[in-house]
Amino acid sequence: MLGFVSLFMDVSSELIHGLLPVFMVSSLGASAFAVGLVEGIAEATALIVKVFSGVLSDYLGKRKFLAVIGYGLGAVSKPLFALALTVNWVLAARFMDRIGKGIRGAPRDALVADLAPPEIRGAAYGLRQSLDTVGAFLGPLLGVALMLAWAGDFRTVFWYAMIPAVVAVLLLIFGVDEPGTGAARRKPAAPIQWKTLAELSGAYWFVVAAGGVFTLARFSEAFLILRAQQQGLPDAYAPLVLVVMNVVYALSAYPLGKLADRMSHMALLGAGLVVLIVADLVLAGAQGLAAVALGVALWGLHLGMTQGLLATMVADTAPAHLRGTAFGFFNLASGIAMLVASVLAGLLWDRLGPGVTFYAGAMFSLAALLMLALRSRRSTAV
Numbered sequence: 001m002l003g004f005v006s007l008f009m010d011v012s013s014e015l016i017h018g019l020l021p022v023f024m025v026s027s028l029g030a031s032a033f034a035v036g037l038v039e040g041i042a043e044a045t046a047l048i049v050k051v052f053s054g055v056l057s058d059y060l061g062k063r064k065f066l067a068v069i070g071y072g073l074g075a076v077s078k079p080l081f082a083l084a085l086t087v088n089w090v091l092a093a094r095f096m097d098r099i100g101k102g103i104r105g106a107p108r109d110a111l112v113a114d115l116a117p118p119e120i121r122g123a124a125y126g127l128r129q130s131l132d133t134v135g136a137f138l139g140p141l142l143g144v145a146l147m148l149a150w151a152g153d154f155r156t157v158f159w160y161a162m163i164p165a166v167v168a169v170l171l172l173i174f175g176v177d178e179p180g181t182g183a184a185r186r187k188p189a190a191p192i193q194w195k196t197l198a199e200l201s202g203a204y205w206f207v208v209a210a211g212g213v214f215t216l217a218r219f220s221e222a223f224l225i226l227r228a229q230q231q232g233l234p235d236a237y238a239p240l241v242l243v244v245m246n247v248v249y250a251l252s253a254y255p256l257g258k259l260a261d262r263m264s265h266m267a268l269l270g271a272g273l274v275v276l277i278v279a280d281l282v283l284a285g286a287q288g289l290a291a292v293a294l295g296v297a298l299w300g301l302h303l304g305m306t307q308g309l310l311a312t313m314v315a316d317t318a319p320a321h322l323r324g325t326a327f328g329f330f331n332l333a334s335g336i337a338m339l340v341a342s343v344l345a346g347l348l349w350d351r352l353g354p355g356v357t358f359y360a361g362a363m364f365s366l367a368a369l370l371m372l373a374l375r376s377r378r379s380t381a382v
Helices: 002-017 020-027 032-060 064-083 087-115 118-149 154-159 162-175 202-217 222-230 240-260 265-284 289-317 320-352 354-381
Strands: none
Touching: 002 064, 002 118, 002 154, 002 162, 002 240, 020 032, 020 087, 020 222, 032 064, 032 087, 032 222, 032 320, 064 087, 064 154, 064 162, 087 289, 087 320, 118 154, 118 240, 202 265, 202 289, 202 320, 202 354, 222 240, 222 289, 222 320, 222 354, 240 289, 265 289, 265 354, 289 320, 320 354
């Protein structure tokens, strides 16, 4: 049921996000740097807030309560996009929306780990990610249909995002039962303590470092939409970029999650980085929409290979009573990296062009691949 909650909220969010970069550039006159700044702040906010919600969920031993607050805040933010008159309004709406995502993310991921036995945990995260991603391509498809029905009226289309968001909140409240084996602390304690962090192993901190470097290599998908628009994709069809990406993502996440239960995590991560490097190179040199579509599809395959896997690695390397905290710190590192990556991508786009932006992404991917190779070599030597 958690997967279906995520599905409906993703339909709502992606209906807006598939059109938002084009809305900002075409209707509000924003630059690529402004788009990158908004997206970077928004996504970094979501990831950074997860550290506090994760720790709090471990402290309380109650995951669902925080998840309801997070999904509810996301639903309340949707009308602000339809009312936005400036880039600052969009930033405020995205900030609220992503705070909601940050509040719900770590408790939800920890709840999946609480419910799933270790031997099928990779499959469980893969299935949840697949349902997430189904919503993430149904939302853009709905966005295209509504844009055509309303003759390109962005604001009217944005109002429709309220409907699936409310459905998601109701499903969570009435359709999800939390396990009765919460790990609440018996005595009040500070949210973050050095002695608590000391319980997290070196293997976990490597996953945190790897996640941060991966995020530097994978800036906001808003730049995929802008790349397609630059190559001639009409505004009304801009969400199709996310459709292509998320179809591939959805189809690959579950089977690759099952594969992660049977093969080396490092090898699968490395393969995902190779795919991302190829995607960046294709997008950097794209001439026409067919090449952009290929690059976007490869980007989606990379997500399917790595995102559920990283969540599995966090769950496997963290103690059960600190899973919320572990997911929180993992997302803290990724959030800082996302802010840097998206702002840098916007600057490179405005000053040196789209090609350089994607070449830079390929270089960061190569750096992450070398990091994995060195880690594997050290493990073998030991």
